[in-house]
Amino acid sequence: MVTEKDVEHIGELADIGIDTAELATFTGQFNAIVEYFDVLDRVQGEGAVTRDLYNILREDVVEPSLSQEEATRNAGAQEDGFIKAPRVM
Amino acid sequence: MAVHTIRFEPDDRYNAFLNVCANPIHGEGKLAGIAIAVKDNISTQGIETTCASKILKGYVPPYDAHAVGLIKNAGAAIAGKTNMDEFGMGTSTENSAFGPTLNPCDTGRVPGGSSGGSAAAVAAGMVRMALGTDTGGSIRCPAAFCGIVGLKPTYGRVSRYGLIAYANSLETIGPMAKNVADVSLLMSVIAGHDRRDSTSYDRPYSHTPSAKIDGLRIGIPKEYFGAGVDHEVAAVVKRAIGRLEELGAKTVPCSIPSMEYALAAYYVICTSEASSNLARFDGVRYGPAADTKKSWHAAYQDVRKQGFGPEVRRRIMLGTFALSSGYYGKYYAKAQVARENVRKDFARLFTDVDVICGPTMPTIAFRLGEKSDPLSMYLSDILTVPVNLGGIPAISVPCGKVQGMPVGLQIMGRPFEDERVVDVAYAYEQAVKS
Numbered sequence: 001m002v003t004e005k006d007v008e009h010i011g012e013l014a015d016i017g018i019d020t021a022e023l024a025t026f027t028g029q030f031n032a033i034v035e036y037f038d039v040l041d042r043v044q045g046e047g048a049v050t051r052d053l054y055n056i057l058r059e060d061v062v063e064p065s066l067s068q069e070e071a072t073r074n075a076g077a078q079e080d081g082f083i084k085a086p087r088v089m
Numbered sequence: 090m091a092v093h094t095i096r097f098e099p100d101d102r103y104n105a106f107l108n109v110c111a112n113p114i115h116g117e118g119k120l121a122g123i124a125i126a127v128k129d130n131i132s133t134q135g136i137e138t139t140c141a142s143k144i145l146k147g148y149v150p151p152y153d154a155h156a157v158g159l160i161k162n163a164g165a166a167i168a169g170k171t172n173m174d175e176f177g178m179g180t181s182t183e184n185s186a187f188g189p190t191l192n193p194c195d196t197g198r199v200p201g202g203s204s205g206g207s208a209a210a211v212a213a214g215m216v217r218m219a220l221g222t223d224t225g226g227s228i229r230c231p232a233a234f235c236g237i238v239g240l241k242p243t244y245g246r247v248s249r250y251g252l253i254a255y256a257n258s259l260e261t262i263g264p265m266a267k268n269v270a271d272v273s274l275l276m277s278v279i280a281g282h283d284r285r286d287s288t289s290y291d292r293p294y295s296h297t298p299s300a301k302i303d304g305l306r307i308g309i310p311k312e313y314f315g316a317g318v319d320h321e322v323a324a325v326v327k328r329a330i331g332r333l334e335e336l337g338a339k340t341v342p343c344s345i346p347s348m349e350y351a352l353a354a355y356y357v358i359c360t361s362e363a364s365s366n367l368a369r370f371d372g373v374r375y376g377p378a379a380d381t382k383k384s385w386h387a388a389y390q391d392v393r394k395q396g397f398g399p400e401v402r403r404r405i406m407l408g409t410f411a412l413s414s415g416y417y418g419k420y421y422a423k424a425q426v427a428r429e430n431v432r433k434d435f436a437r438l439f440t441d442v443d444v445i446c447g448p449t450m451p452t453i454a455f456r457l458g459e460k461s462d463p464l465s466m467y468l469s470d471i472l473t474v475p476v477n478l479g480g481i482p483a484i485s486v487p488c489g490k491v492q493g494m495p496v497g498l499q500i501m502g503r504p505f506e507d508e509r510v511v512d513v514a515y516a517y518e519q520a521v522k523s
Contacts (some may be wrong), residue, residue: 029403033464
């Protein structure tokens, strides 16, 4: 059973921004969906996932890439050619 | 290379396009002068790309997706960007932040999703071909609902570079068109190795469809004709399979027991991957700007609350929940076991049969607004998600109508046997045409 408090906590973890007014609706929908997910409790088998390709990495060498101007063009807040972010401290 | 221009002025009464390129340029090659619509979660250099989300409004990619670069090199003209469920999260295209797309066959009904704009643009004759993406059925569902052909390629066969990620381990770009030959032609351009996608295989596709299916063994899983599947839809699909038998194919009854868990596993995996992938949308690098005077959590929460629609917020939270401490083993780890079981079921079946056939969707296109409850919408993906969990190819080809609405025949194949599912679809299409 997922409570409104759980949903509020998950919303905080995900930085999703939930209003108190939305909590009841989201909690109700969550419970219906999570109840459906509970079918997975009965799954039998090994978890070992088989894959035939592993860690495809390229050599760590410099290659042509976007210019600083192109890479920052879509940022809403910029300063001196850098992307500006909200304060962390 | 010579550059030409075409005029593209579609009568878009279905809200299929989010953005139309009025005079697109094109070069020469296999697709010379063909106007191709591109789903709005596929990056197009210089053309706004929003994933039908307010959080990417105004975002203009500085580079092309690999598949877009390939179709441009082959001479295609990019006709515009098509509507979709926001970030691909939906089965109806009603979850677009810019209004739903209407089904050209009946404007009171949804076109399916999430590539509903691409399907409607093709079905209405606005473009000859379109690119869609398929995470849990998002090419095949709208193809079935709008009466066109859509191919979900084998995972790894088409590069995902430039596809804005929703659920990386499940999704792929694929071709949509009115007929199988055009789907095959577009596939031949977009398939192949790309070193910028670390899951890309070197398996190009150069194939001309063949209608010869004599001796083909077709698996008919009972789950595809069981509870939840509309009787009339099942009957139409069975008749279509009968047509394949007349062409020399043999049917083999079979079962996919892992389907009992497939849908739950799919939704746990896709929401988990989404919760991680969509963390990048915070108003810093693209989209409407975060207020840099606020603390970062407050600023991000403002942007994400205003920018994401309800379904996207729901899925991000579900994924965050499924991956959170204390629940990981119960949901995510179990979903991976269920996924492996689906893969094993397909591998077992494909030792006895060459393809598996069933309906693409359990019903015809639903009415706009009919599925307001999220879980009931999720349940309609039951016949398409096993393919994504298994990474196998599947095609949807129109096979008749119920209540005047198109029904899709789904043909699933062994990994990297995209050519074979194309051939079976082609054989059916040619047989009903003649």
